[in-house]
Amino acid sequence: MPLLSFNSLRTAKAILPTELLAYSFHTSSSLYAKGALKPRGTSRTRLAKDLKPRKPFGPGKAASLDVAPRKTFQRDPVPHSEAKDIYGAIEKSREFRKTRQESRERREQGSWRGESSRRGSWDKPRDGDSGPRIPSSLRLSPREPYKQPRKPRKPAVEVTDEFSRSSLQTVPTNPDARFTSPPLMEGLLRSVNEILGEDAAPTPIQELSLKNLFSRPEGEWTQHLLASETGSGKSLAYMLPMLHDLKTTELAHGGNITEGTPSDGKKRLYNPRAIVLAPTHELSRQLSKTAKALLHNIKMRTICASDANKQLRQGLTNHKVSAAKMSTQYATMSNDTSGPAQFQDKTRSIDVLVSTPNKLLEMVRGHGWNWAPAKAAQEGEKNTFVVGEPEVGLQRVEWVVIDEADVMFDPDFLEETQALLADIAAARGQPVPAPVSDAATPATYNYPFNLVLTSATIPNSLASYLDNHHPNLVRLASPNLHKLPATLKMEHAAWTGGNRVADIEHKIQHIWWQDKQSGKRRPSKVLVFCNKSTAVESLGKDLEEKGVKNIALTSTAEVRKKGNSHHLSGFLLEPLEPRPSEANQNKVSSKEEASETEEEAPNVLITTSLLSRGLDFHPKINNVLIIDPPRNMIDFLHRAGRTGRAGKRGTVIVFGKAKGRGSEVHKELKTKVRALRH
């Protein structure tokens, strides 16, 4: 036990011999260390003990500890004066509350202030009001309720600067609308039911066309634009009124409309009554097949004049094809439904001609028409180049459809499209002014035939072209124009940073693994879009090496030169192929399964935007992979629109960098894609 507590050390020092004091101190310290004693005293004194160097211990050496004199605790003086002020303030506030209460009571009793304030007449108290007047300088305007300051809104993503919706007419959709006869003629209705099924209902753009294009004023030519999202049935929207009108006119002429003679007096091989122009051979063939499927009940004829994708315009080769040879060529790919086509038989006429503008111009003006001047300049006086005989007469043309109008009026195609339209107008005896690019007032075109333009996207350039040159054009648009189809699912896939081919292969394998998990008996078809032909070719090769069979299709691919679309079979939907229902859209018929297994048909198609326009891909293409960032949102809409067509489901997977340099492009794309959703 310590003899003295540390607190009383100063007192003890005064009365005890030094040795005893030192001993007692030492004893108590060691006992503390052993934990036998609990430390006593304040923390301050304990701290002093720990910090002070211990004095050498031994007889004769007294511990002299300097302990700082303890300060007596002094409470801070109470700020009475301030406290008074505070109390005063409280008092004041009580008084204030009291006054306020009184004034409220007065107001409730209808005294001066309440009455007048309720009437909003603070300045002019009523007669008899006895309350004090408040000088106007002190009056406060009635307090505005507090509003949380609004966060400045993020500006909407400017995808709209690429598109135009100016003066487009839409129609509210009618769920009860059906294809009926009338307005459709019996035969056409039967064909529609064969293609789409008995219960098919018109899509919004078809509703618009049924309403507007069937009721054409007698003897007047009309101009229409049909604009609606991808896969919304624009082909039927223009074909039905066009074919109906052609057949009605034919019947009105006793079933025989003369071929007519062109102004130069020379007969032509083909004298179509309707022309459908499309930007690619593949689309031309598909549209021609659709027309064929619609026409076979009403016995009219159609032909696709889009022959092999020959490299005709690559050089000034002396490439001469006789008319007879060309006829044979066309015969092989004719869609004439009333028996095998015999185009050598010049008495037979056609009703609908589907073509690319280049090919048609060649047939209208003669093969090699565009080479002739250059060839003449090259050969001088010895010029032996002979332009081919024109084969298509335009004097009977009553309808012209320009599919994918935004492409056909863009600088790549504009010249040829305009030249064709002008040729048709001239052949029908009403020439239109030649286009002048820098004319002060743009020429307006009123053609002597019905003109229909269709597109899933209306870029501003097309809108202003139409404003300038086609002021009378009626613009019909579906409510979801410039939106992604609602059935389309968007996914963003990040490059892992290493081998991109491995990432793509992994994604494709994952899709097929999911197919297996969901019970599909065959892997689904996948469509891959790249920006450049070189990328298509190298990806095709790399995937092939990894065991993924594919078709890599570029504009110059050999298979395209065959003049048919067999290389796309299995990927494109044939017009009369039974449409799979939503429930079984991924199932395959046993026949299809057997045949495709035998062939081991590739399930991946790699291409550029070449195949992004208009082609009706099979609903079993559930996945579209967009490998390179699309050049603009118009391009994106068309690529994405190859799946999720006609209300079927589809997924678009966009690859991009998730972080680091270059990731902004993908982020921007993501934001823009979000703006295209419903």
Ligand SMILES: Nc1ncnc2c1ncn2[C@@H]1O[C@H](COP(=O)(O)OP(=O)(O)OP(=O)(O)O)[C@@H](O)[C@H]1O
């Ligand atoms: N009313 C309808 N009901 C169900 N399916 C339809 C209907 N009309 C058309 N279809 C089908 O929808 C698919 C897409 O049609 P189409 O190719 O005409 O679309 P589109 O609007 O021209 O597309 P894109 O803009 O891509 O060219 C076709 O398979 C067609 O048979």
